[in-house]
Amino acid sequence: MPSEQNDPASRVPPMDSAEGEVIMTELVLPSHTNALGTIFGGVVMSWIDIAGAISAQRFCRKQVVTASIDDMAFVAVIKLGWVVHIRAKVNYTAKTSMEIGVRVDAEDPKTGVKHHTASAYLTFVAIDENGKPIPVPKFLPKSADEKRRHLAAVKRREIRLERRKKTN
Amino acid sequence: MPSEQNDPASRVPPMDSAEGEVIMTELVLPSHTNALGTIFGGVVMSWIDIAGAISAQRFCRKQVVTASIDDMAFVAVIKLGWVVHIRAKVNYTAKTSMEIGVRVDAEDPKTGVKHHTASAYLTFVAIDENGKPIPVPKFLPKSADEKRRHLAAVKRREIRLERRKKTN
Amino acid sequence: MPSEQNDPASRVPPMDSAEGEVIMTELVLPSHTNALGTIFGGVVMSWIDIAGAISAQRFCRKQVVTASIDDMAFVAVIKLGWVVHIRAKVNYTAKTSMEIGVRVDAEDPKTGVKHHTASAYLTFVAIDENGKPIPVPKFLPKSADEKRRHLAAVKRREIRLERRKKTN
Amino acid sequence: MPSEQNDPASRVPPMDSAEGEVIMTELVLPSHTNALGTIFGGVVMSWIDIAGAISAQRFCRKQVVTASIDDMAFVAVIKLGWVVHIRAKVNYTAKTSMEIGVRVDAEDPKTGVKHHTASAYLTFVAIDENGKPIPVPKFLPKSADEKRRHLAAVKRREIRLERRKKTN
Amino acid sequence: MPSEQNDPASRVPPMDSAEGEVIMTELVLPSHTNALGTIFGGVVMSWIDIAGAISAQRFCRKQVVTASIDDMAFVAVIKLGWVVHIRAKVNYTAKTSMEIGVRVDAEDPKTGVKHHTASAYLTFVAIDENGKPIPVPKFLPKSADEKRRHLAAVKRREIRLERRKKTN
Amino acid sequence: MPSEQNDPASRVPPMDSAEGEVIMTELVLPSHTNALGTIFGGVVMSWIDIAGAISAQRFCRKQVVTASIDDMAFVAVIKLGWVVHIRAKVNYTAKTSMEIGVRVDAEDPKTGVKHHTASAYLTFVAIDENGKPIPVPKFLPKSADEKRRHLAAVKRREIRLERRKKTN
DSSP states (O other): OOOOOOOGGGOOOOBOGGGGOEEEEEEOOGGGBOTTSBBOHHHHHHHHHHHHHHHHHHHHSSEEEEEEEOOEEOOSOOBTTOEEEEEEEEEEEOSSEEEEEEEEEEEOTTTOOEEEEEEEEEEEEEEOTTSOBOOOOOBOOOSHHHHHHHHHHHHHHHHHHHHHHHHO | OOOOOOOGGGOOOOBOGGGGOEEEEEEOOGGGBOTTSBBOHHHHHHHHHHHHHHHHHHHHSSEEEEEEEOOEEOOSOOBTTOEEEEEEEEEEEOSSEEEEEEEEEEEOTTTOOEEEEEEEEEEEEEEOTTSOBOOOOOBOOOSHHHHHHHHHHHHHHHHHHHHHHHHO | OOOOOOOGGGOOOOBOGGGGOEEEEEEOOGGGBOTTSBBOHHHHHHHHHHHHHHHHHHHHSSEEEEEEEOOEEOOSOOBTTOEEEEEEEEEEEOSSEEEEEEEEEEEOTTTOOEEEEEEEEEEEEEEOTTSOBOOOOOBOOOSHHHHHHHHHHHHHHHHHHHHHHHHO | OOOOOOOGGGOOOOBOGGGGOEEEEEEOOGGGBOTTSBBOHHHHHHHHHHHHHHHHHHHHSSEEEEEEEOOEEOOSOOBTTOEEEEEEEEEEEOSSEEEEEEEEEEEOTTTOOEEEEEEEEEEEEEEOTTSOBOOOOOBOOOSHHHHHHHHHHHHHHHHHHHHHHHHO | OOOOOOOGGGOOOOBOGGGGOEEEEEEOOGGGBOTTSBBOHHHHHHHHHHHHHHHHHHHHSSEEEEEEEOOEEOOSOOBTTOEEEEEEEEEEEOSSEEEEEEEEEEEOTTTOOEEEEEEEEEEEEEEOTTSOBOOOOOBOOOSHHHHHHHHHHHHHHHHHHHHHHHHO | OOOOOOOGGGOOOOBOGGGGOEEEEEEOOGGGBOTTSBBOHHHHHHHHHHHHHHHHHHHHSSEEEEEEEOOEEOOSOOBTTOEEEEEEEEEEEOSSEEEEEEEEEEEOTTTOOEEEEEEEEEEEEEEOTTSOBOOOOOBOOOSHHHHHHHHHHHHHHHHHHHHHHHHO
């Protein structure tokens, strides 16, 4: 993982947040489910990662790789034939990395009832063709919602750095 | 295919158009492309069908099957690593069927340049558990855009019925 | 899309029609079907596109891309465990493009009963390594059946060009 | 494996060989190949098994399971973008089982050059809904080619039974 | 999520830890990687989830669903053609849930050099046929290594419960 | 296929057998099974080939292709939701090829009962970047078990060469 001290001078110009927003819709097929017709957690994680990667890539216009994912809970099951909505947004940027927030909702298409299933925070790093980290544009929160999410992301980042220190 | 004369009496109550709208985002992977790194037309058709089916299903809250697809042209190629946006909306409803309009745009994530790739019109039929066609709610266009799309769909339907007559 | 006026001088030599014929057989697996065990229309379209592309490629011996597909109807459902037969043949060639006819039949393997499911007409364009359209051999219909299909393809092409004019 | 002594009395009536013939065509995609762009042997085996299973199923009109496969060699490599032809035919039937012969050829679509890649002999057993072996129709070779293949299959069956004795 | 207070009386008898251990090996194919030939984080998460689910299921002999995953970092990239080793083990059990530890290593098959890629801790809940949580056997650590991992899992569980309290 | 006379002089140095051992675990998903929920033989063959290829590749540290597979029988069915264990080991090496032994066991995760399903012997050839066969390290059996398997492999190789002579 690259060191990510703030070095504004080497930065590319800031970019609009809306650019990075991604909406994905998936239909739960038999190959996504176990013997009871319930989705595998890993299938959801895989969609979260793709949505997050597209969001990060659309924001920085570079190839990205997943660096980390925060702890997440699956608070409701998702069943065969349901429709899954995945929404990904940039929350925060460091020198070469971006925190993307992803929210997953599942909908029973017969009733239209929606269940919040999971929320995830992923960090992606922008890389060049040799796989070396490269600077990303700075995310400048504008709306009240963006400012709130940005602030929360800053706190999460502090917790992450704190935890990593403890582990080493 | 079921006969679809208008019989308002047997209809379930009308429903809001926004319910049926679907936004899908897909990333073009190596398994979607040929030896030159260009997407297969059939992969795009497959995404169009899934987006259309979810849209129809979300509108009528029943299981649906694809009944037909109008002629469509692929006006731009889509390449490995690009992001594909699929947008599906209800345009028109008959007794047991719905016309769904789908628009496909492809985006080169490195530059952000978007290319309109294809537009498609599909007809889905709502079916019960024995596979028999069943009535769908009536689509009532509200916005100016919805009214324009509804009118165009009525014309396409006339052309379809005309064509089918000629073929028989 | 390339302009496709007839310019026989720049053509590569004509080729036998039988070369381009393709027969595909597919087994309907759980991942191809919805919650009622009925195949997705998009899966069938995807097989049609692959069969058509192989047929076009085998005829012109070049890489091809899907340019368009005519309107098509699914006249019978296909179920989990059934066997699907796809047959693709060259009907007509223009300067850089080929019309391929595809017929889909589905068979219940328990009874052997076959159902005609769909017929489709696709146009493929031959491309070089830079994605530029390149000439294809001329299709010369020989048998009575080929001549009949060739004539019908010429008419379909006129209708397509007519429609495109109207849209622009 | 079920005992397969001949008990003609319990047999269902004989059936035409042509019924069981299957022709499959597959396009080699990136997900079928290793880092050098060469197909995995297991992908070919998987297609051989599907073609054989469809052939056996079409012959006996029952669900079937793979019981065994004879030794086979891959005599030529198959590359990314090539077209693979798989042809499966019934050679012989015992009480509840069928020997299916499968031949695989690969074609470079750019040149049209075909390479014989592999030949395989598989035994399938017909089963009922509880997974118990059930009688299959008797295969009656008619053409000279069918008679030759039938005779060869009888010899292979003797060798198989001989080998199994040695192993026990 | 079920409440998981200790109620030894309702427990099924304890079971050997080795039962729950799982070793998976995966080959990185083109369909697992992005345009730079680097694996998607979500593919790795998906393998981690499957390995963890098999481990949990093998331990409790019941159907399981993923309840949560702790934060994890990808400390090294994995490339096309590499071999991925996934190792999953039970660390701890509560009344109806199990913590599974998963370790992922990637190996360049040309050199044999192995890279530790990620470590993950997942919680799975055992469910009955109606999706209701049911008791699992108690995990009794025996070896020094198992005792060490068990202790660490107890601490992680406290942190998780603490965090959840804060969020609510 | 390359000629494989022993020419110790051109050999690369011998290597430890344990290097080549591979353990794979797979979960049987709906997309692996037929309409009765029983796995396709071809799916098992595909896993056998991947496990064998990884084993051969890990032993010789080169790209490999499948050259042949000995006859094999499926002695027990494998069902949806079961766990499949595949174990692959080097048994013998010739100049440019390796015999890999693979054993497949299936486990019902609800009961823990394991069924030996199939055993297979595959030959892989090491190739360079142009697809030409290249020498592999010599496998030196050490343990009693390895010596027994090595001896059996030598006999199988003689039978294979004998058979091939007869066929030509």
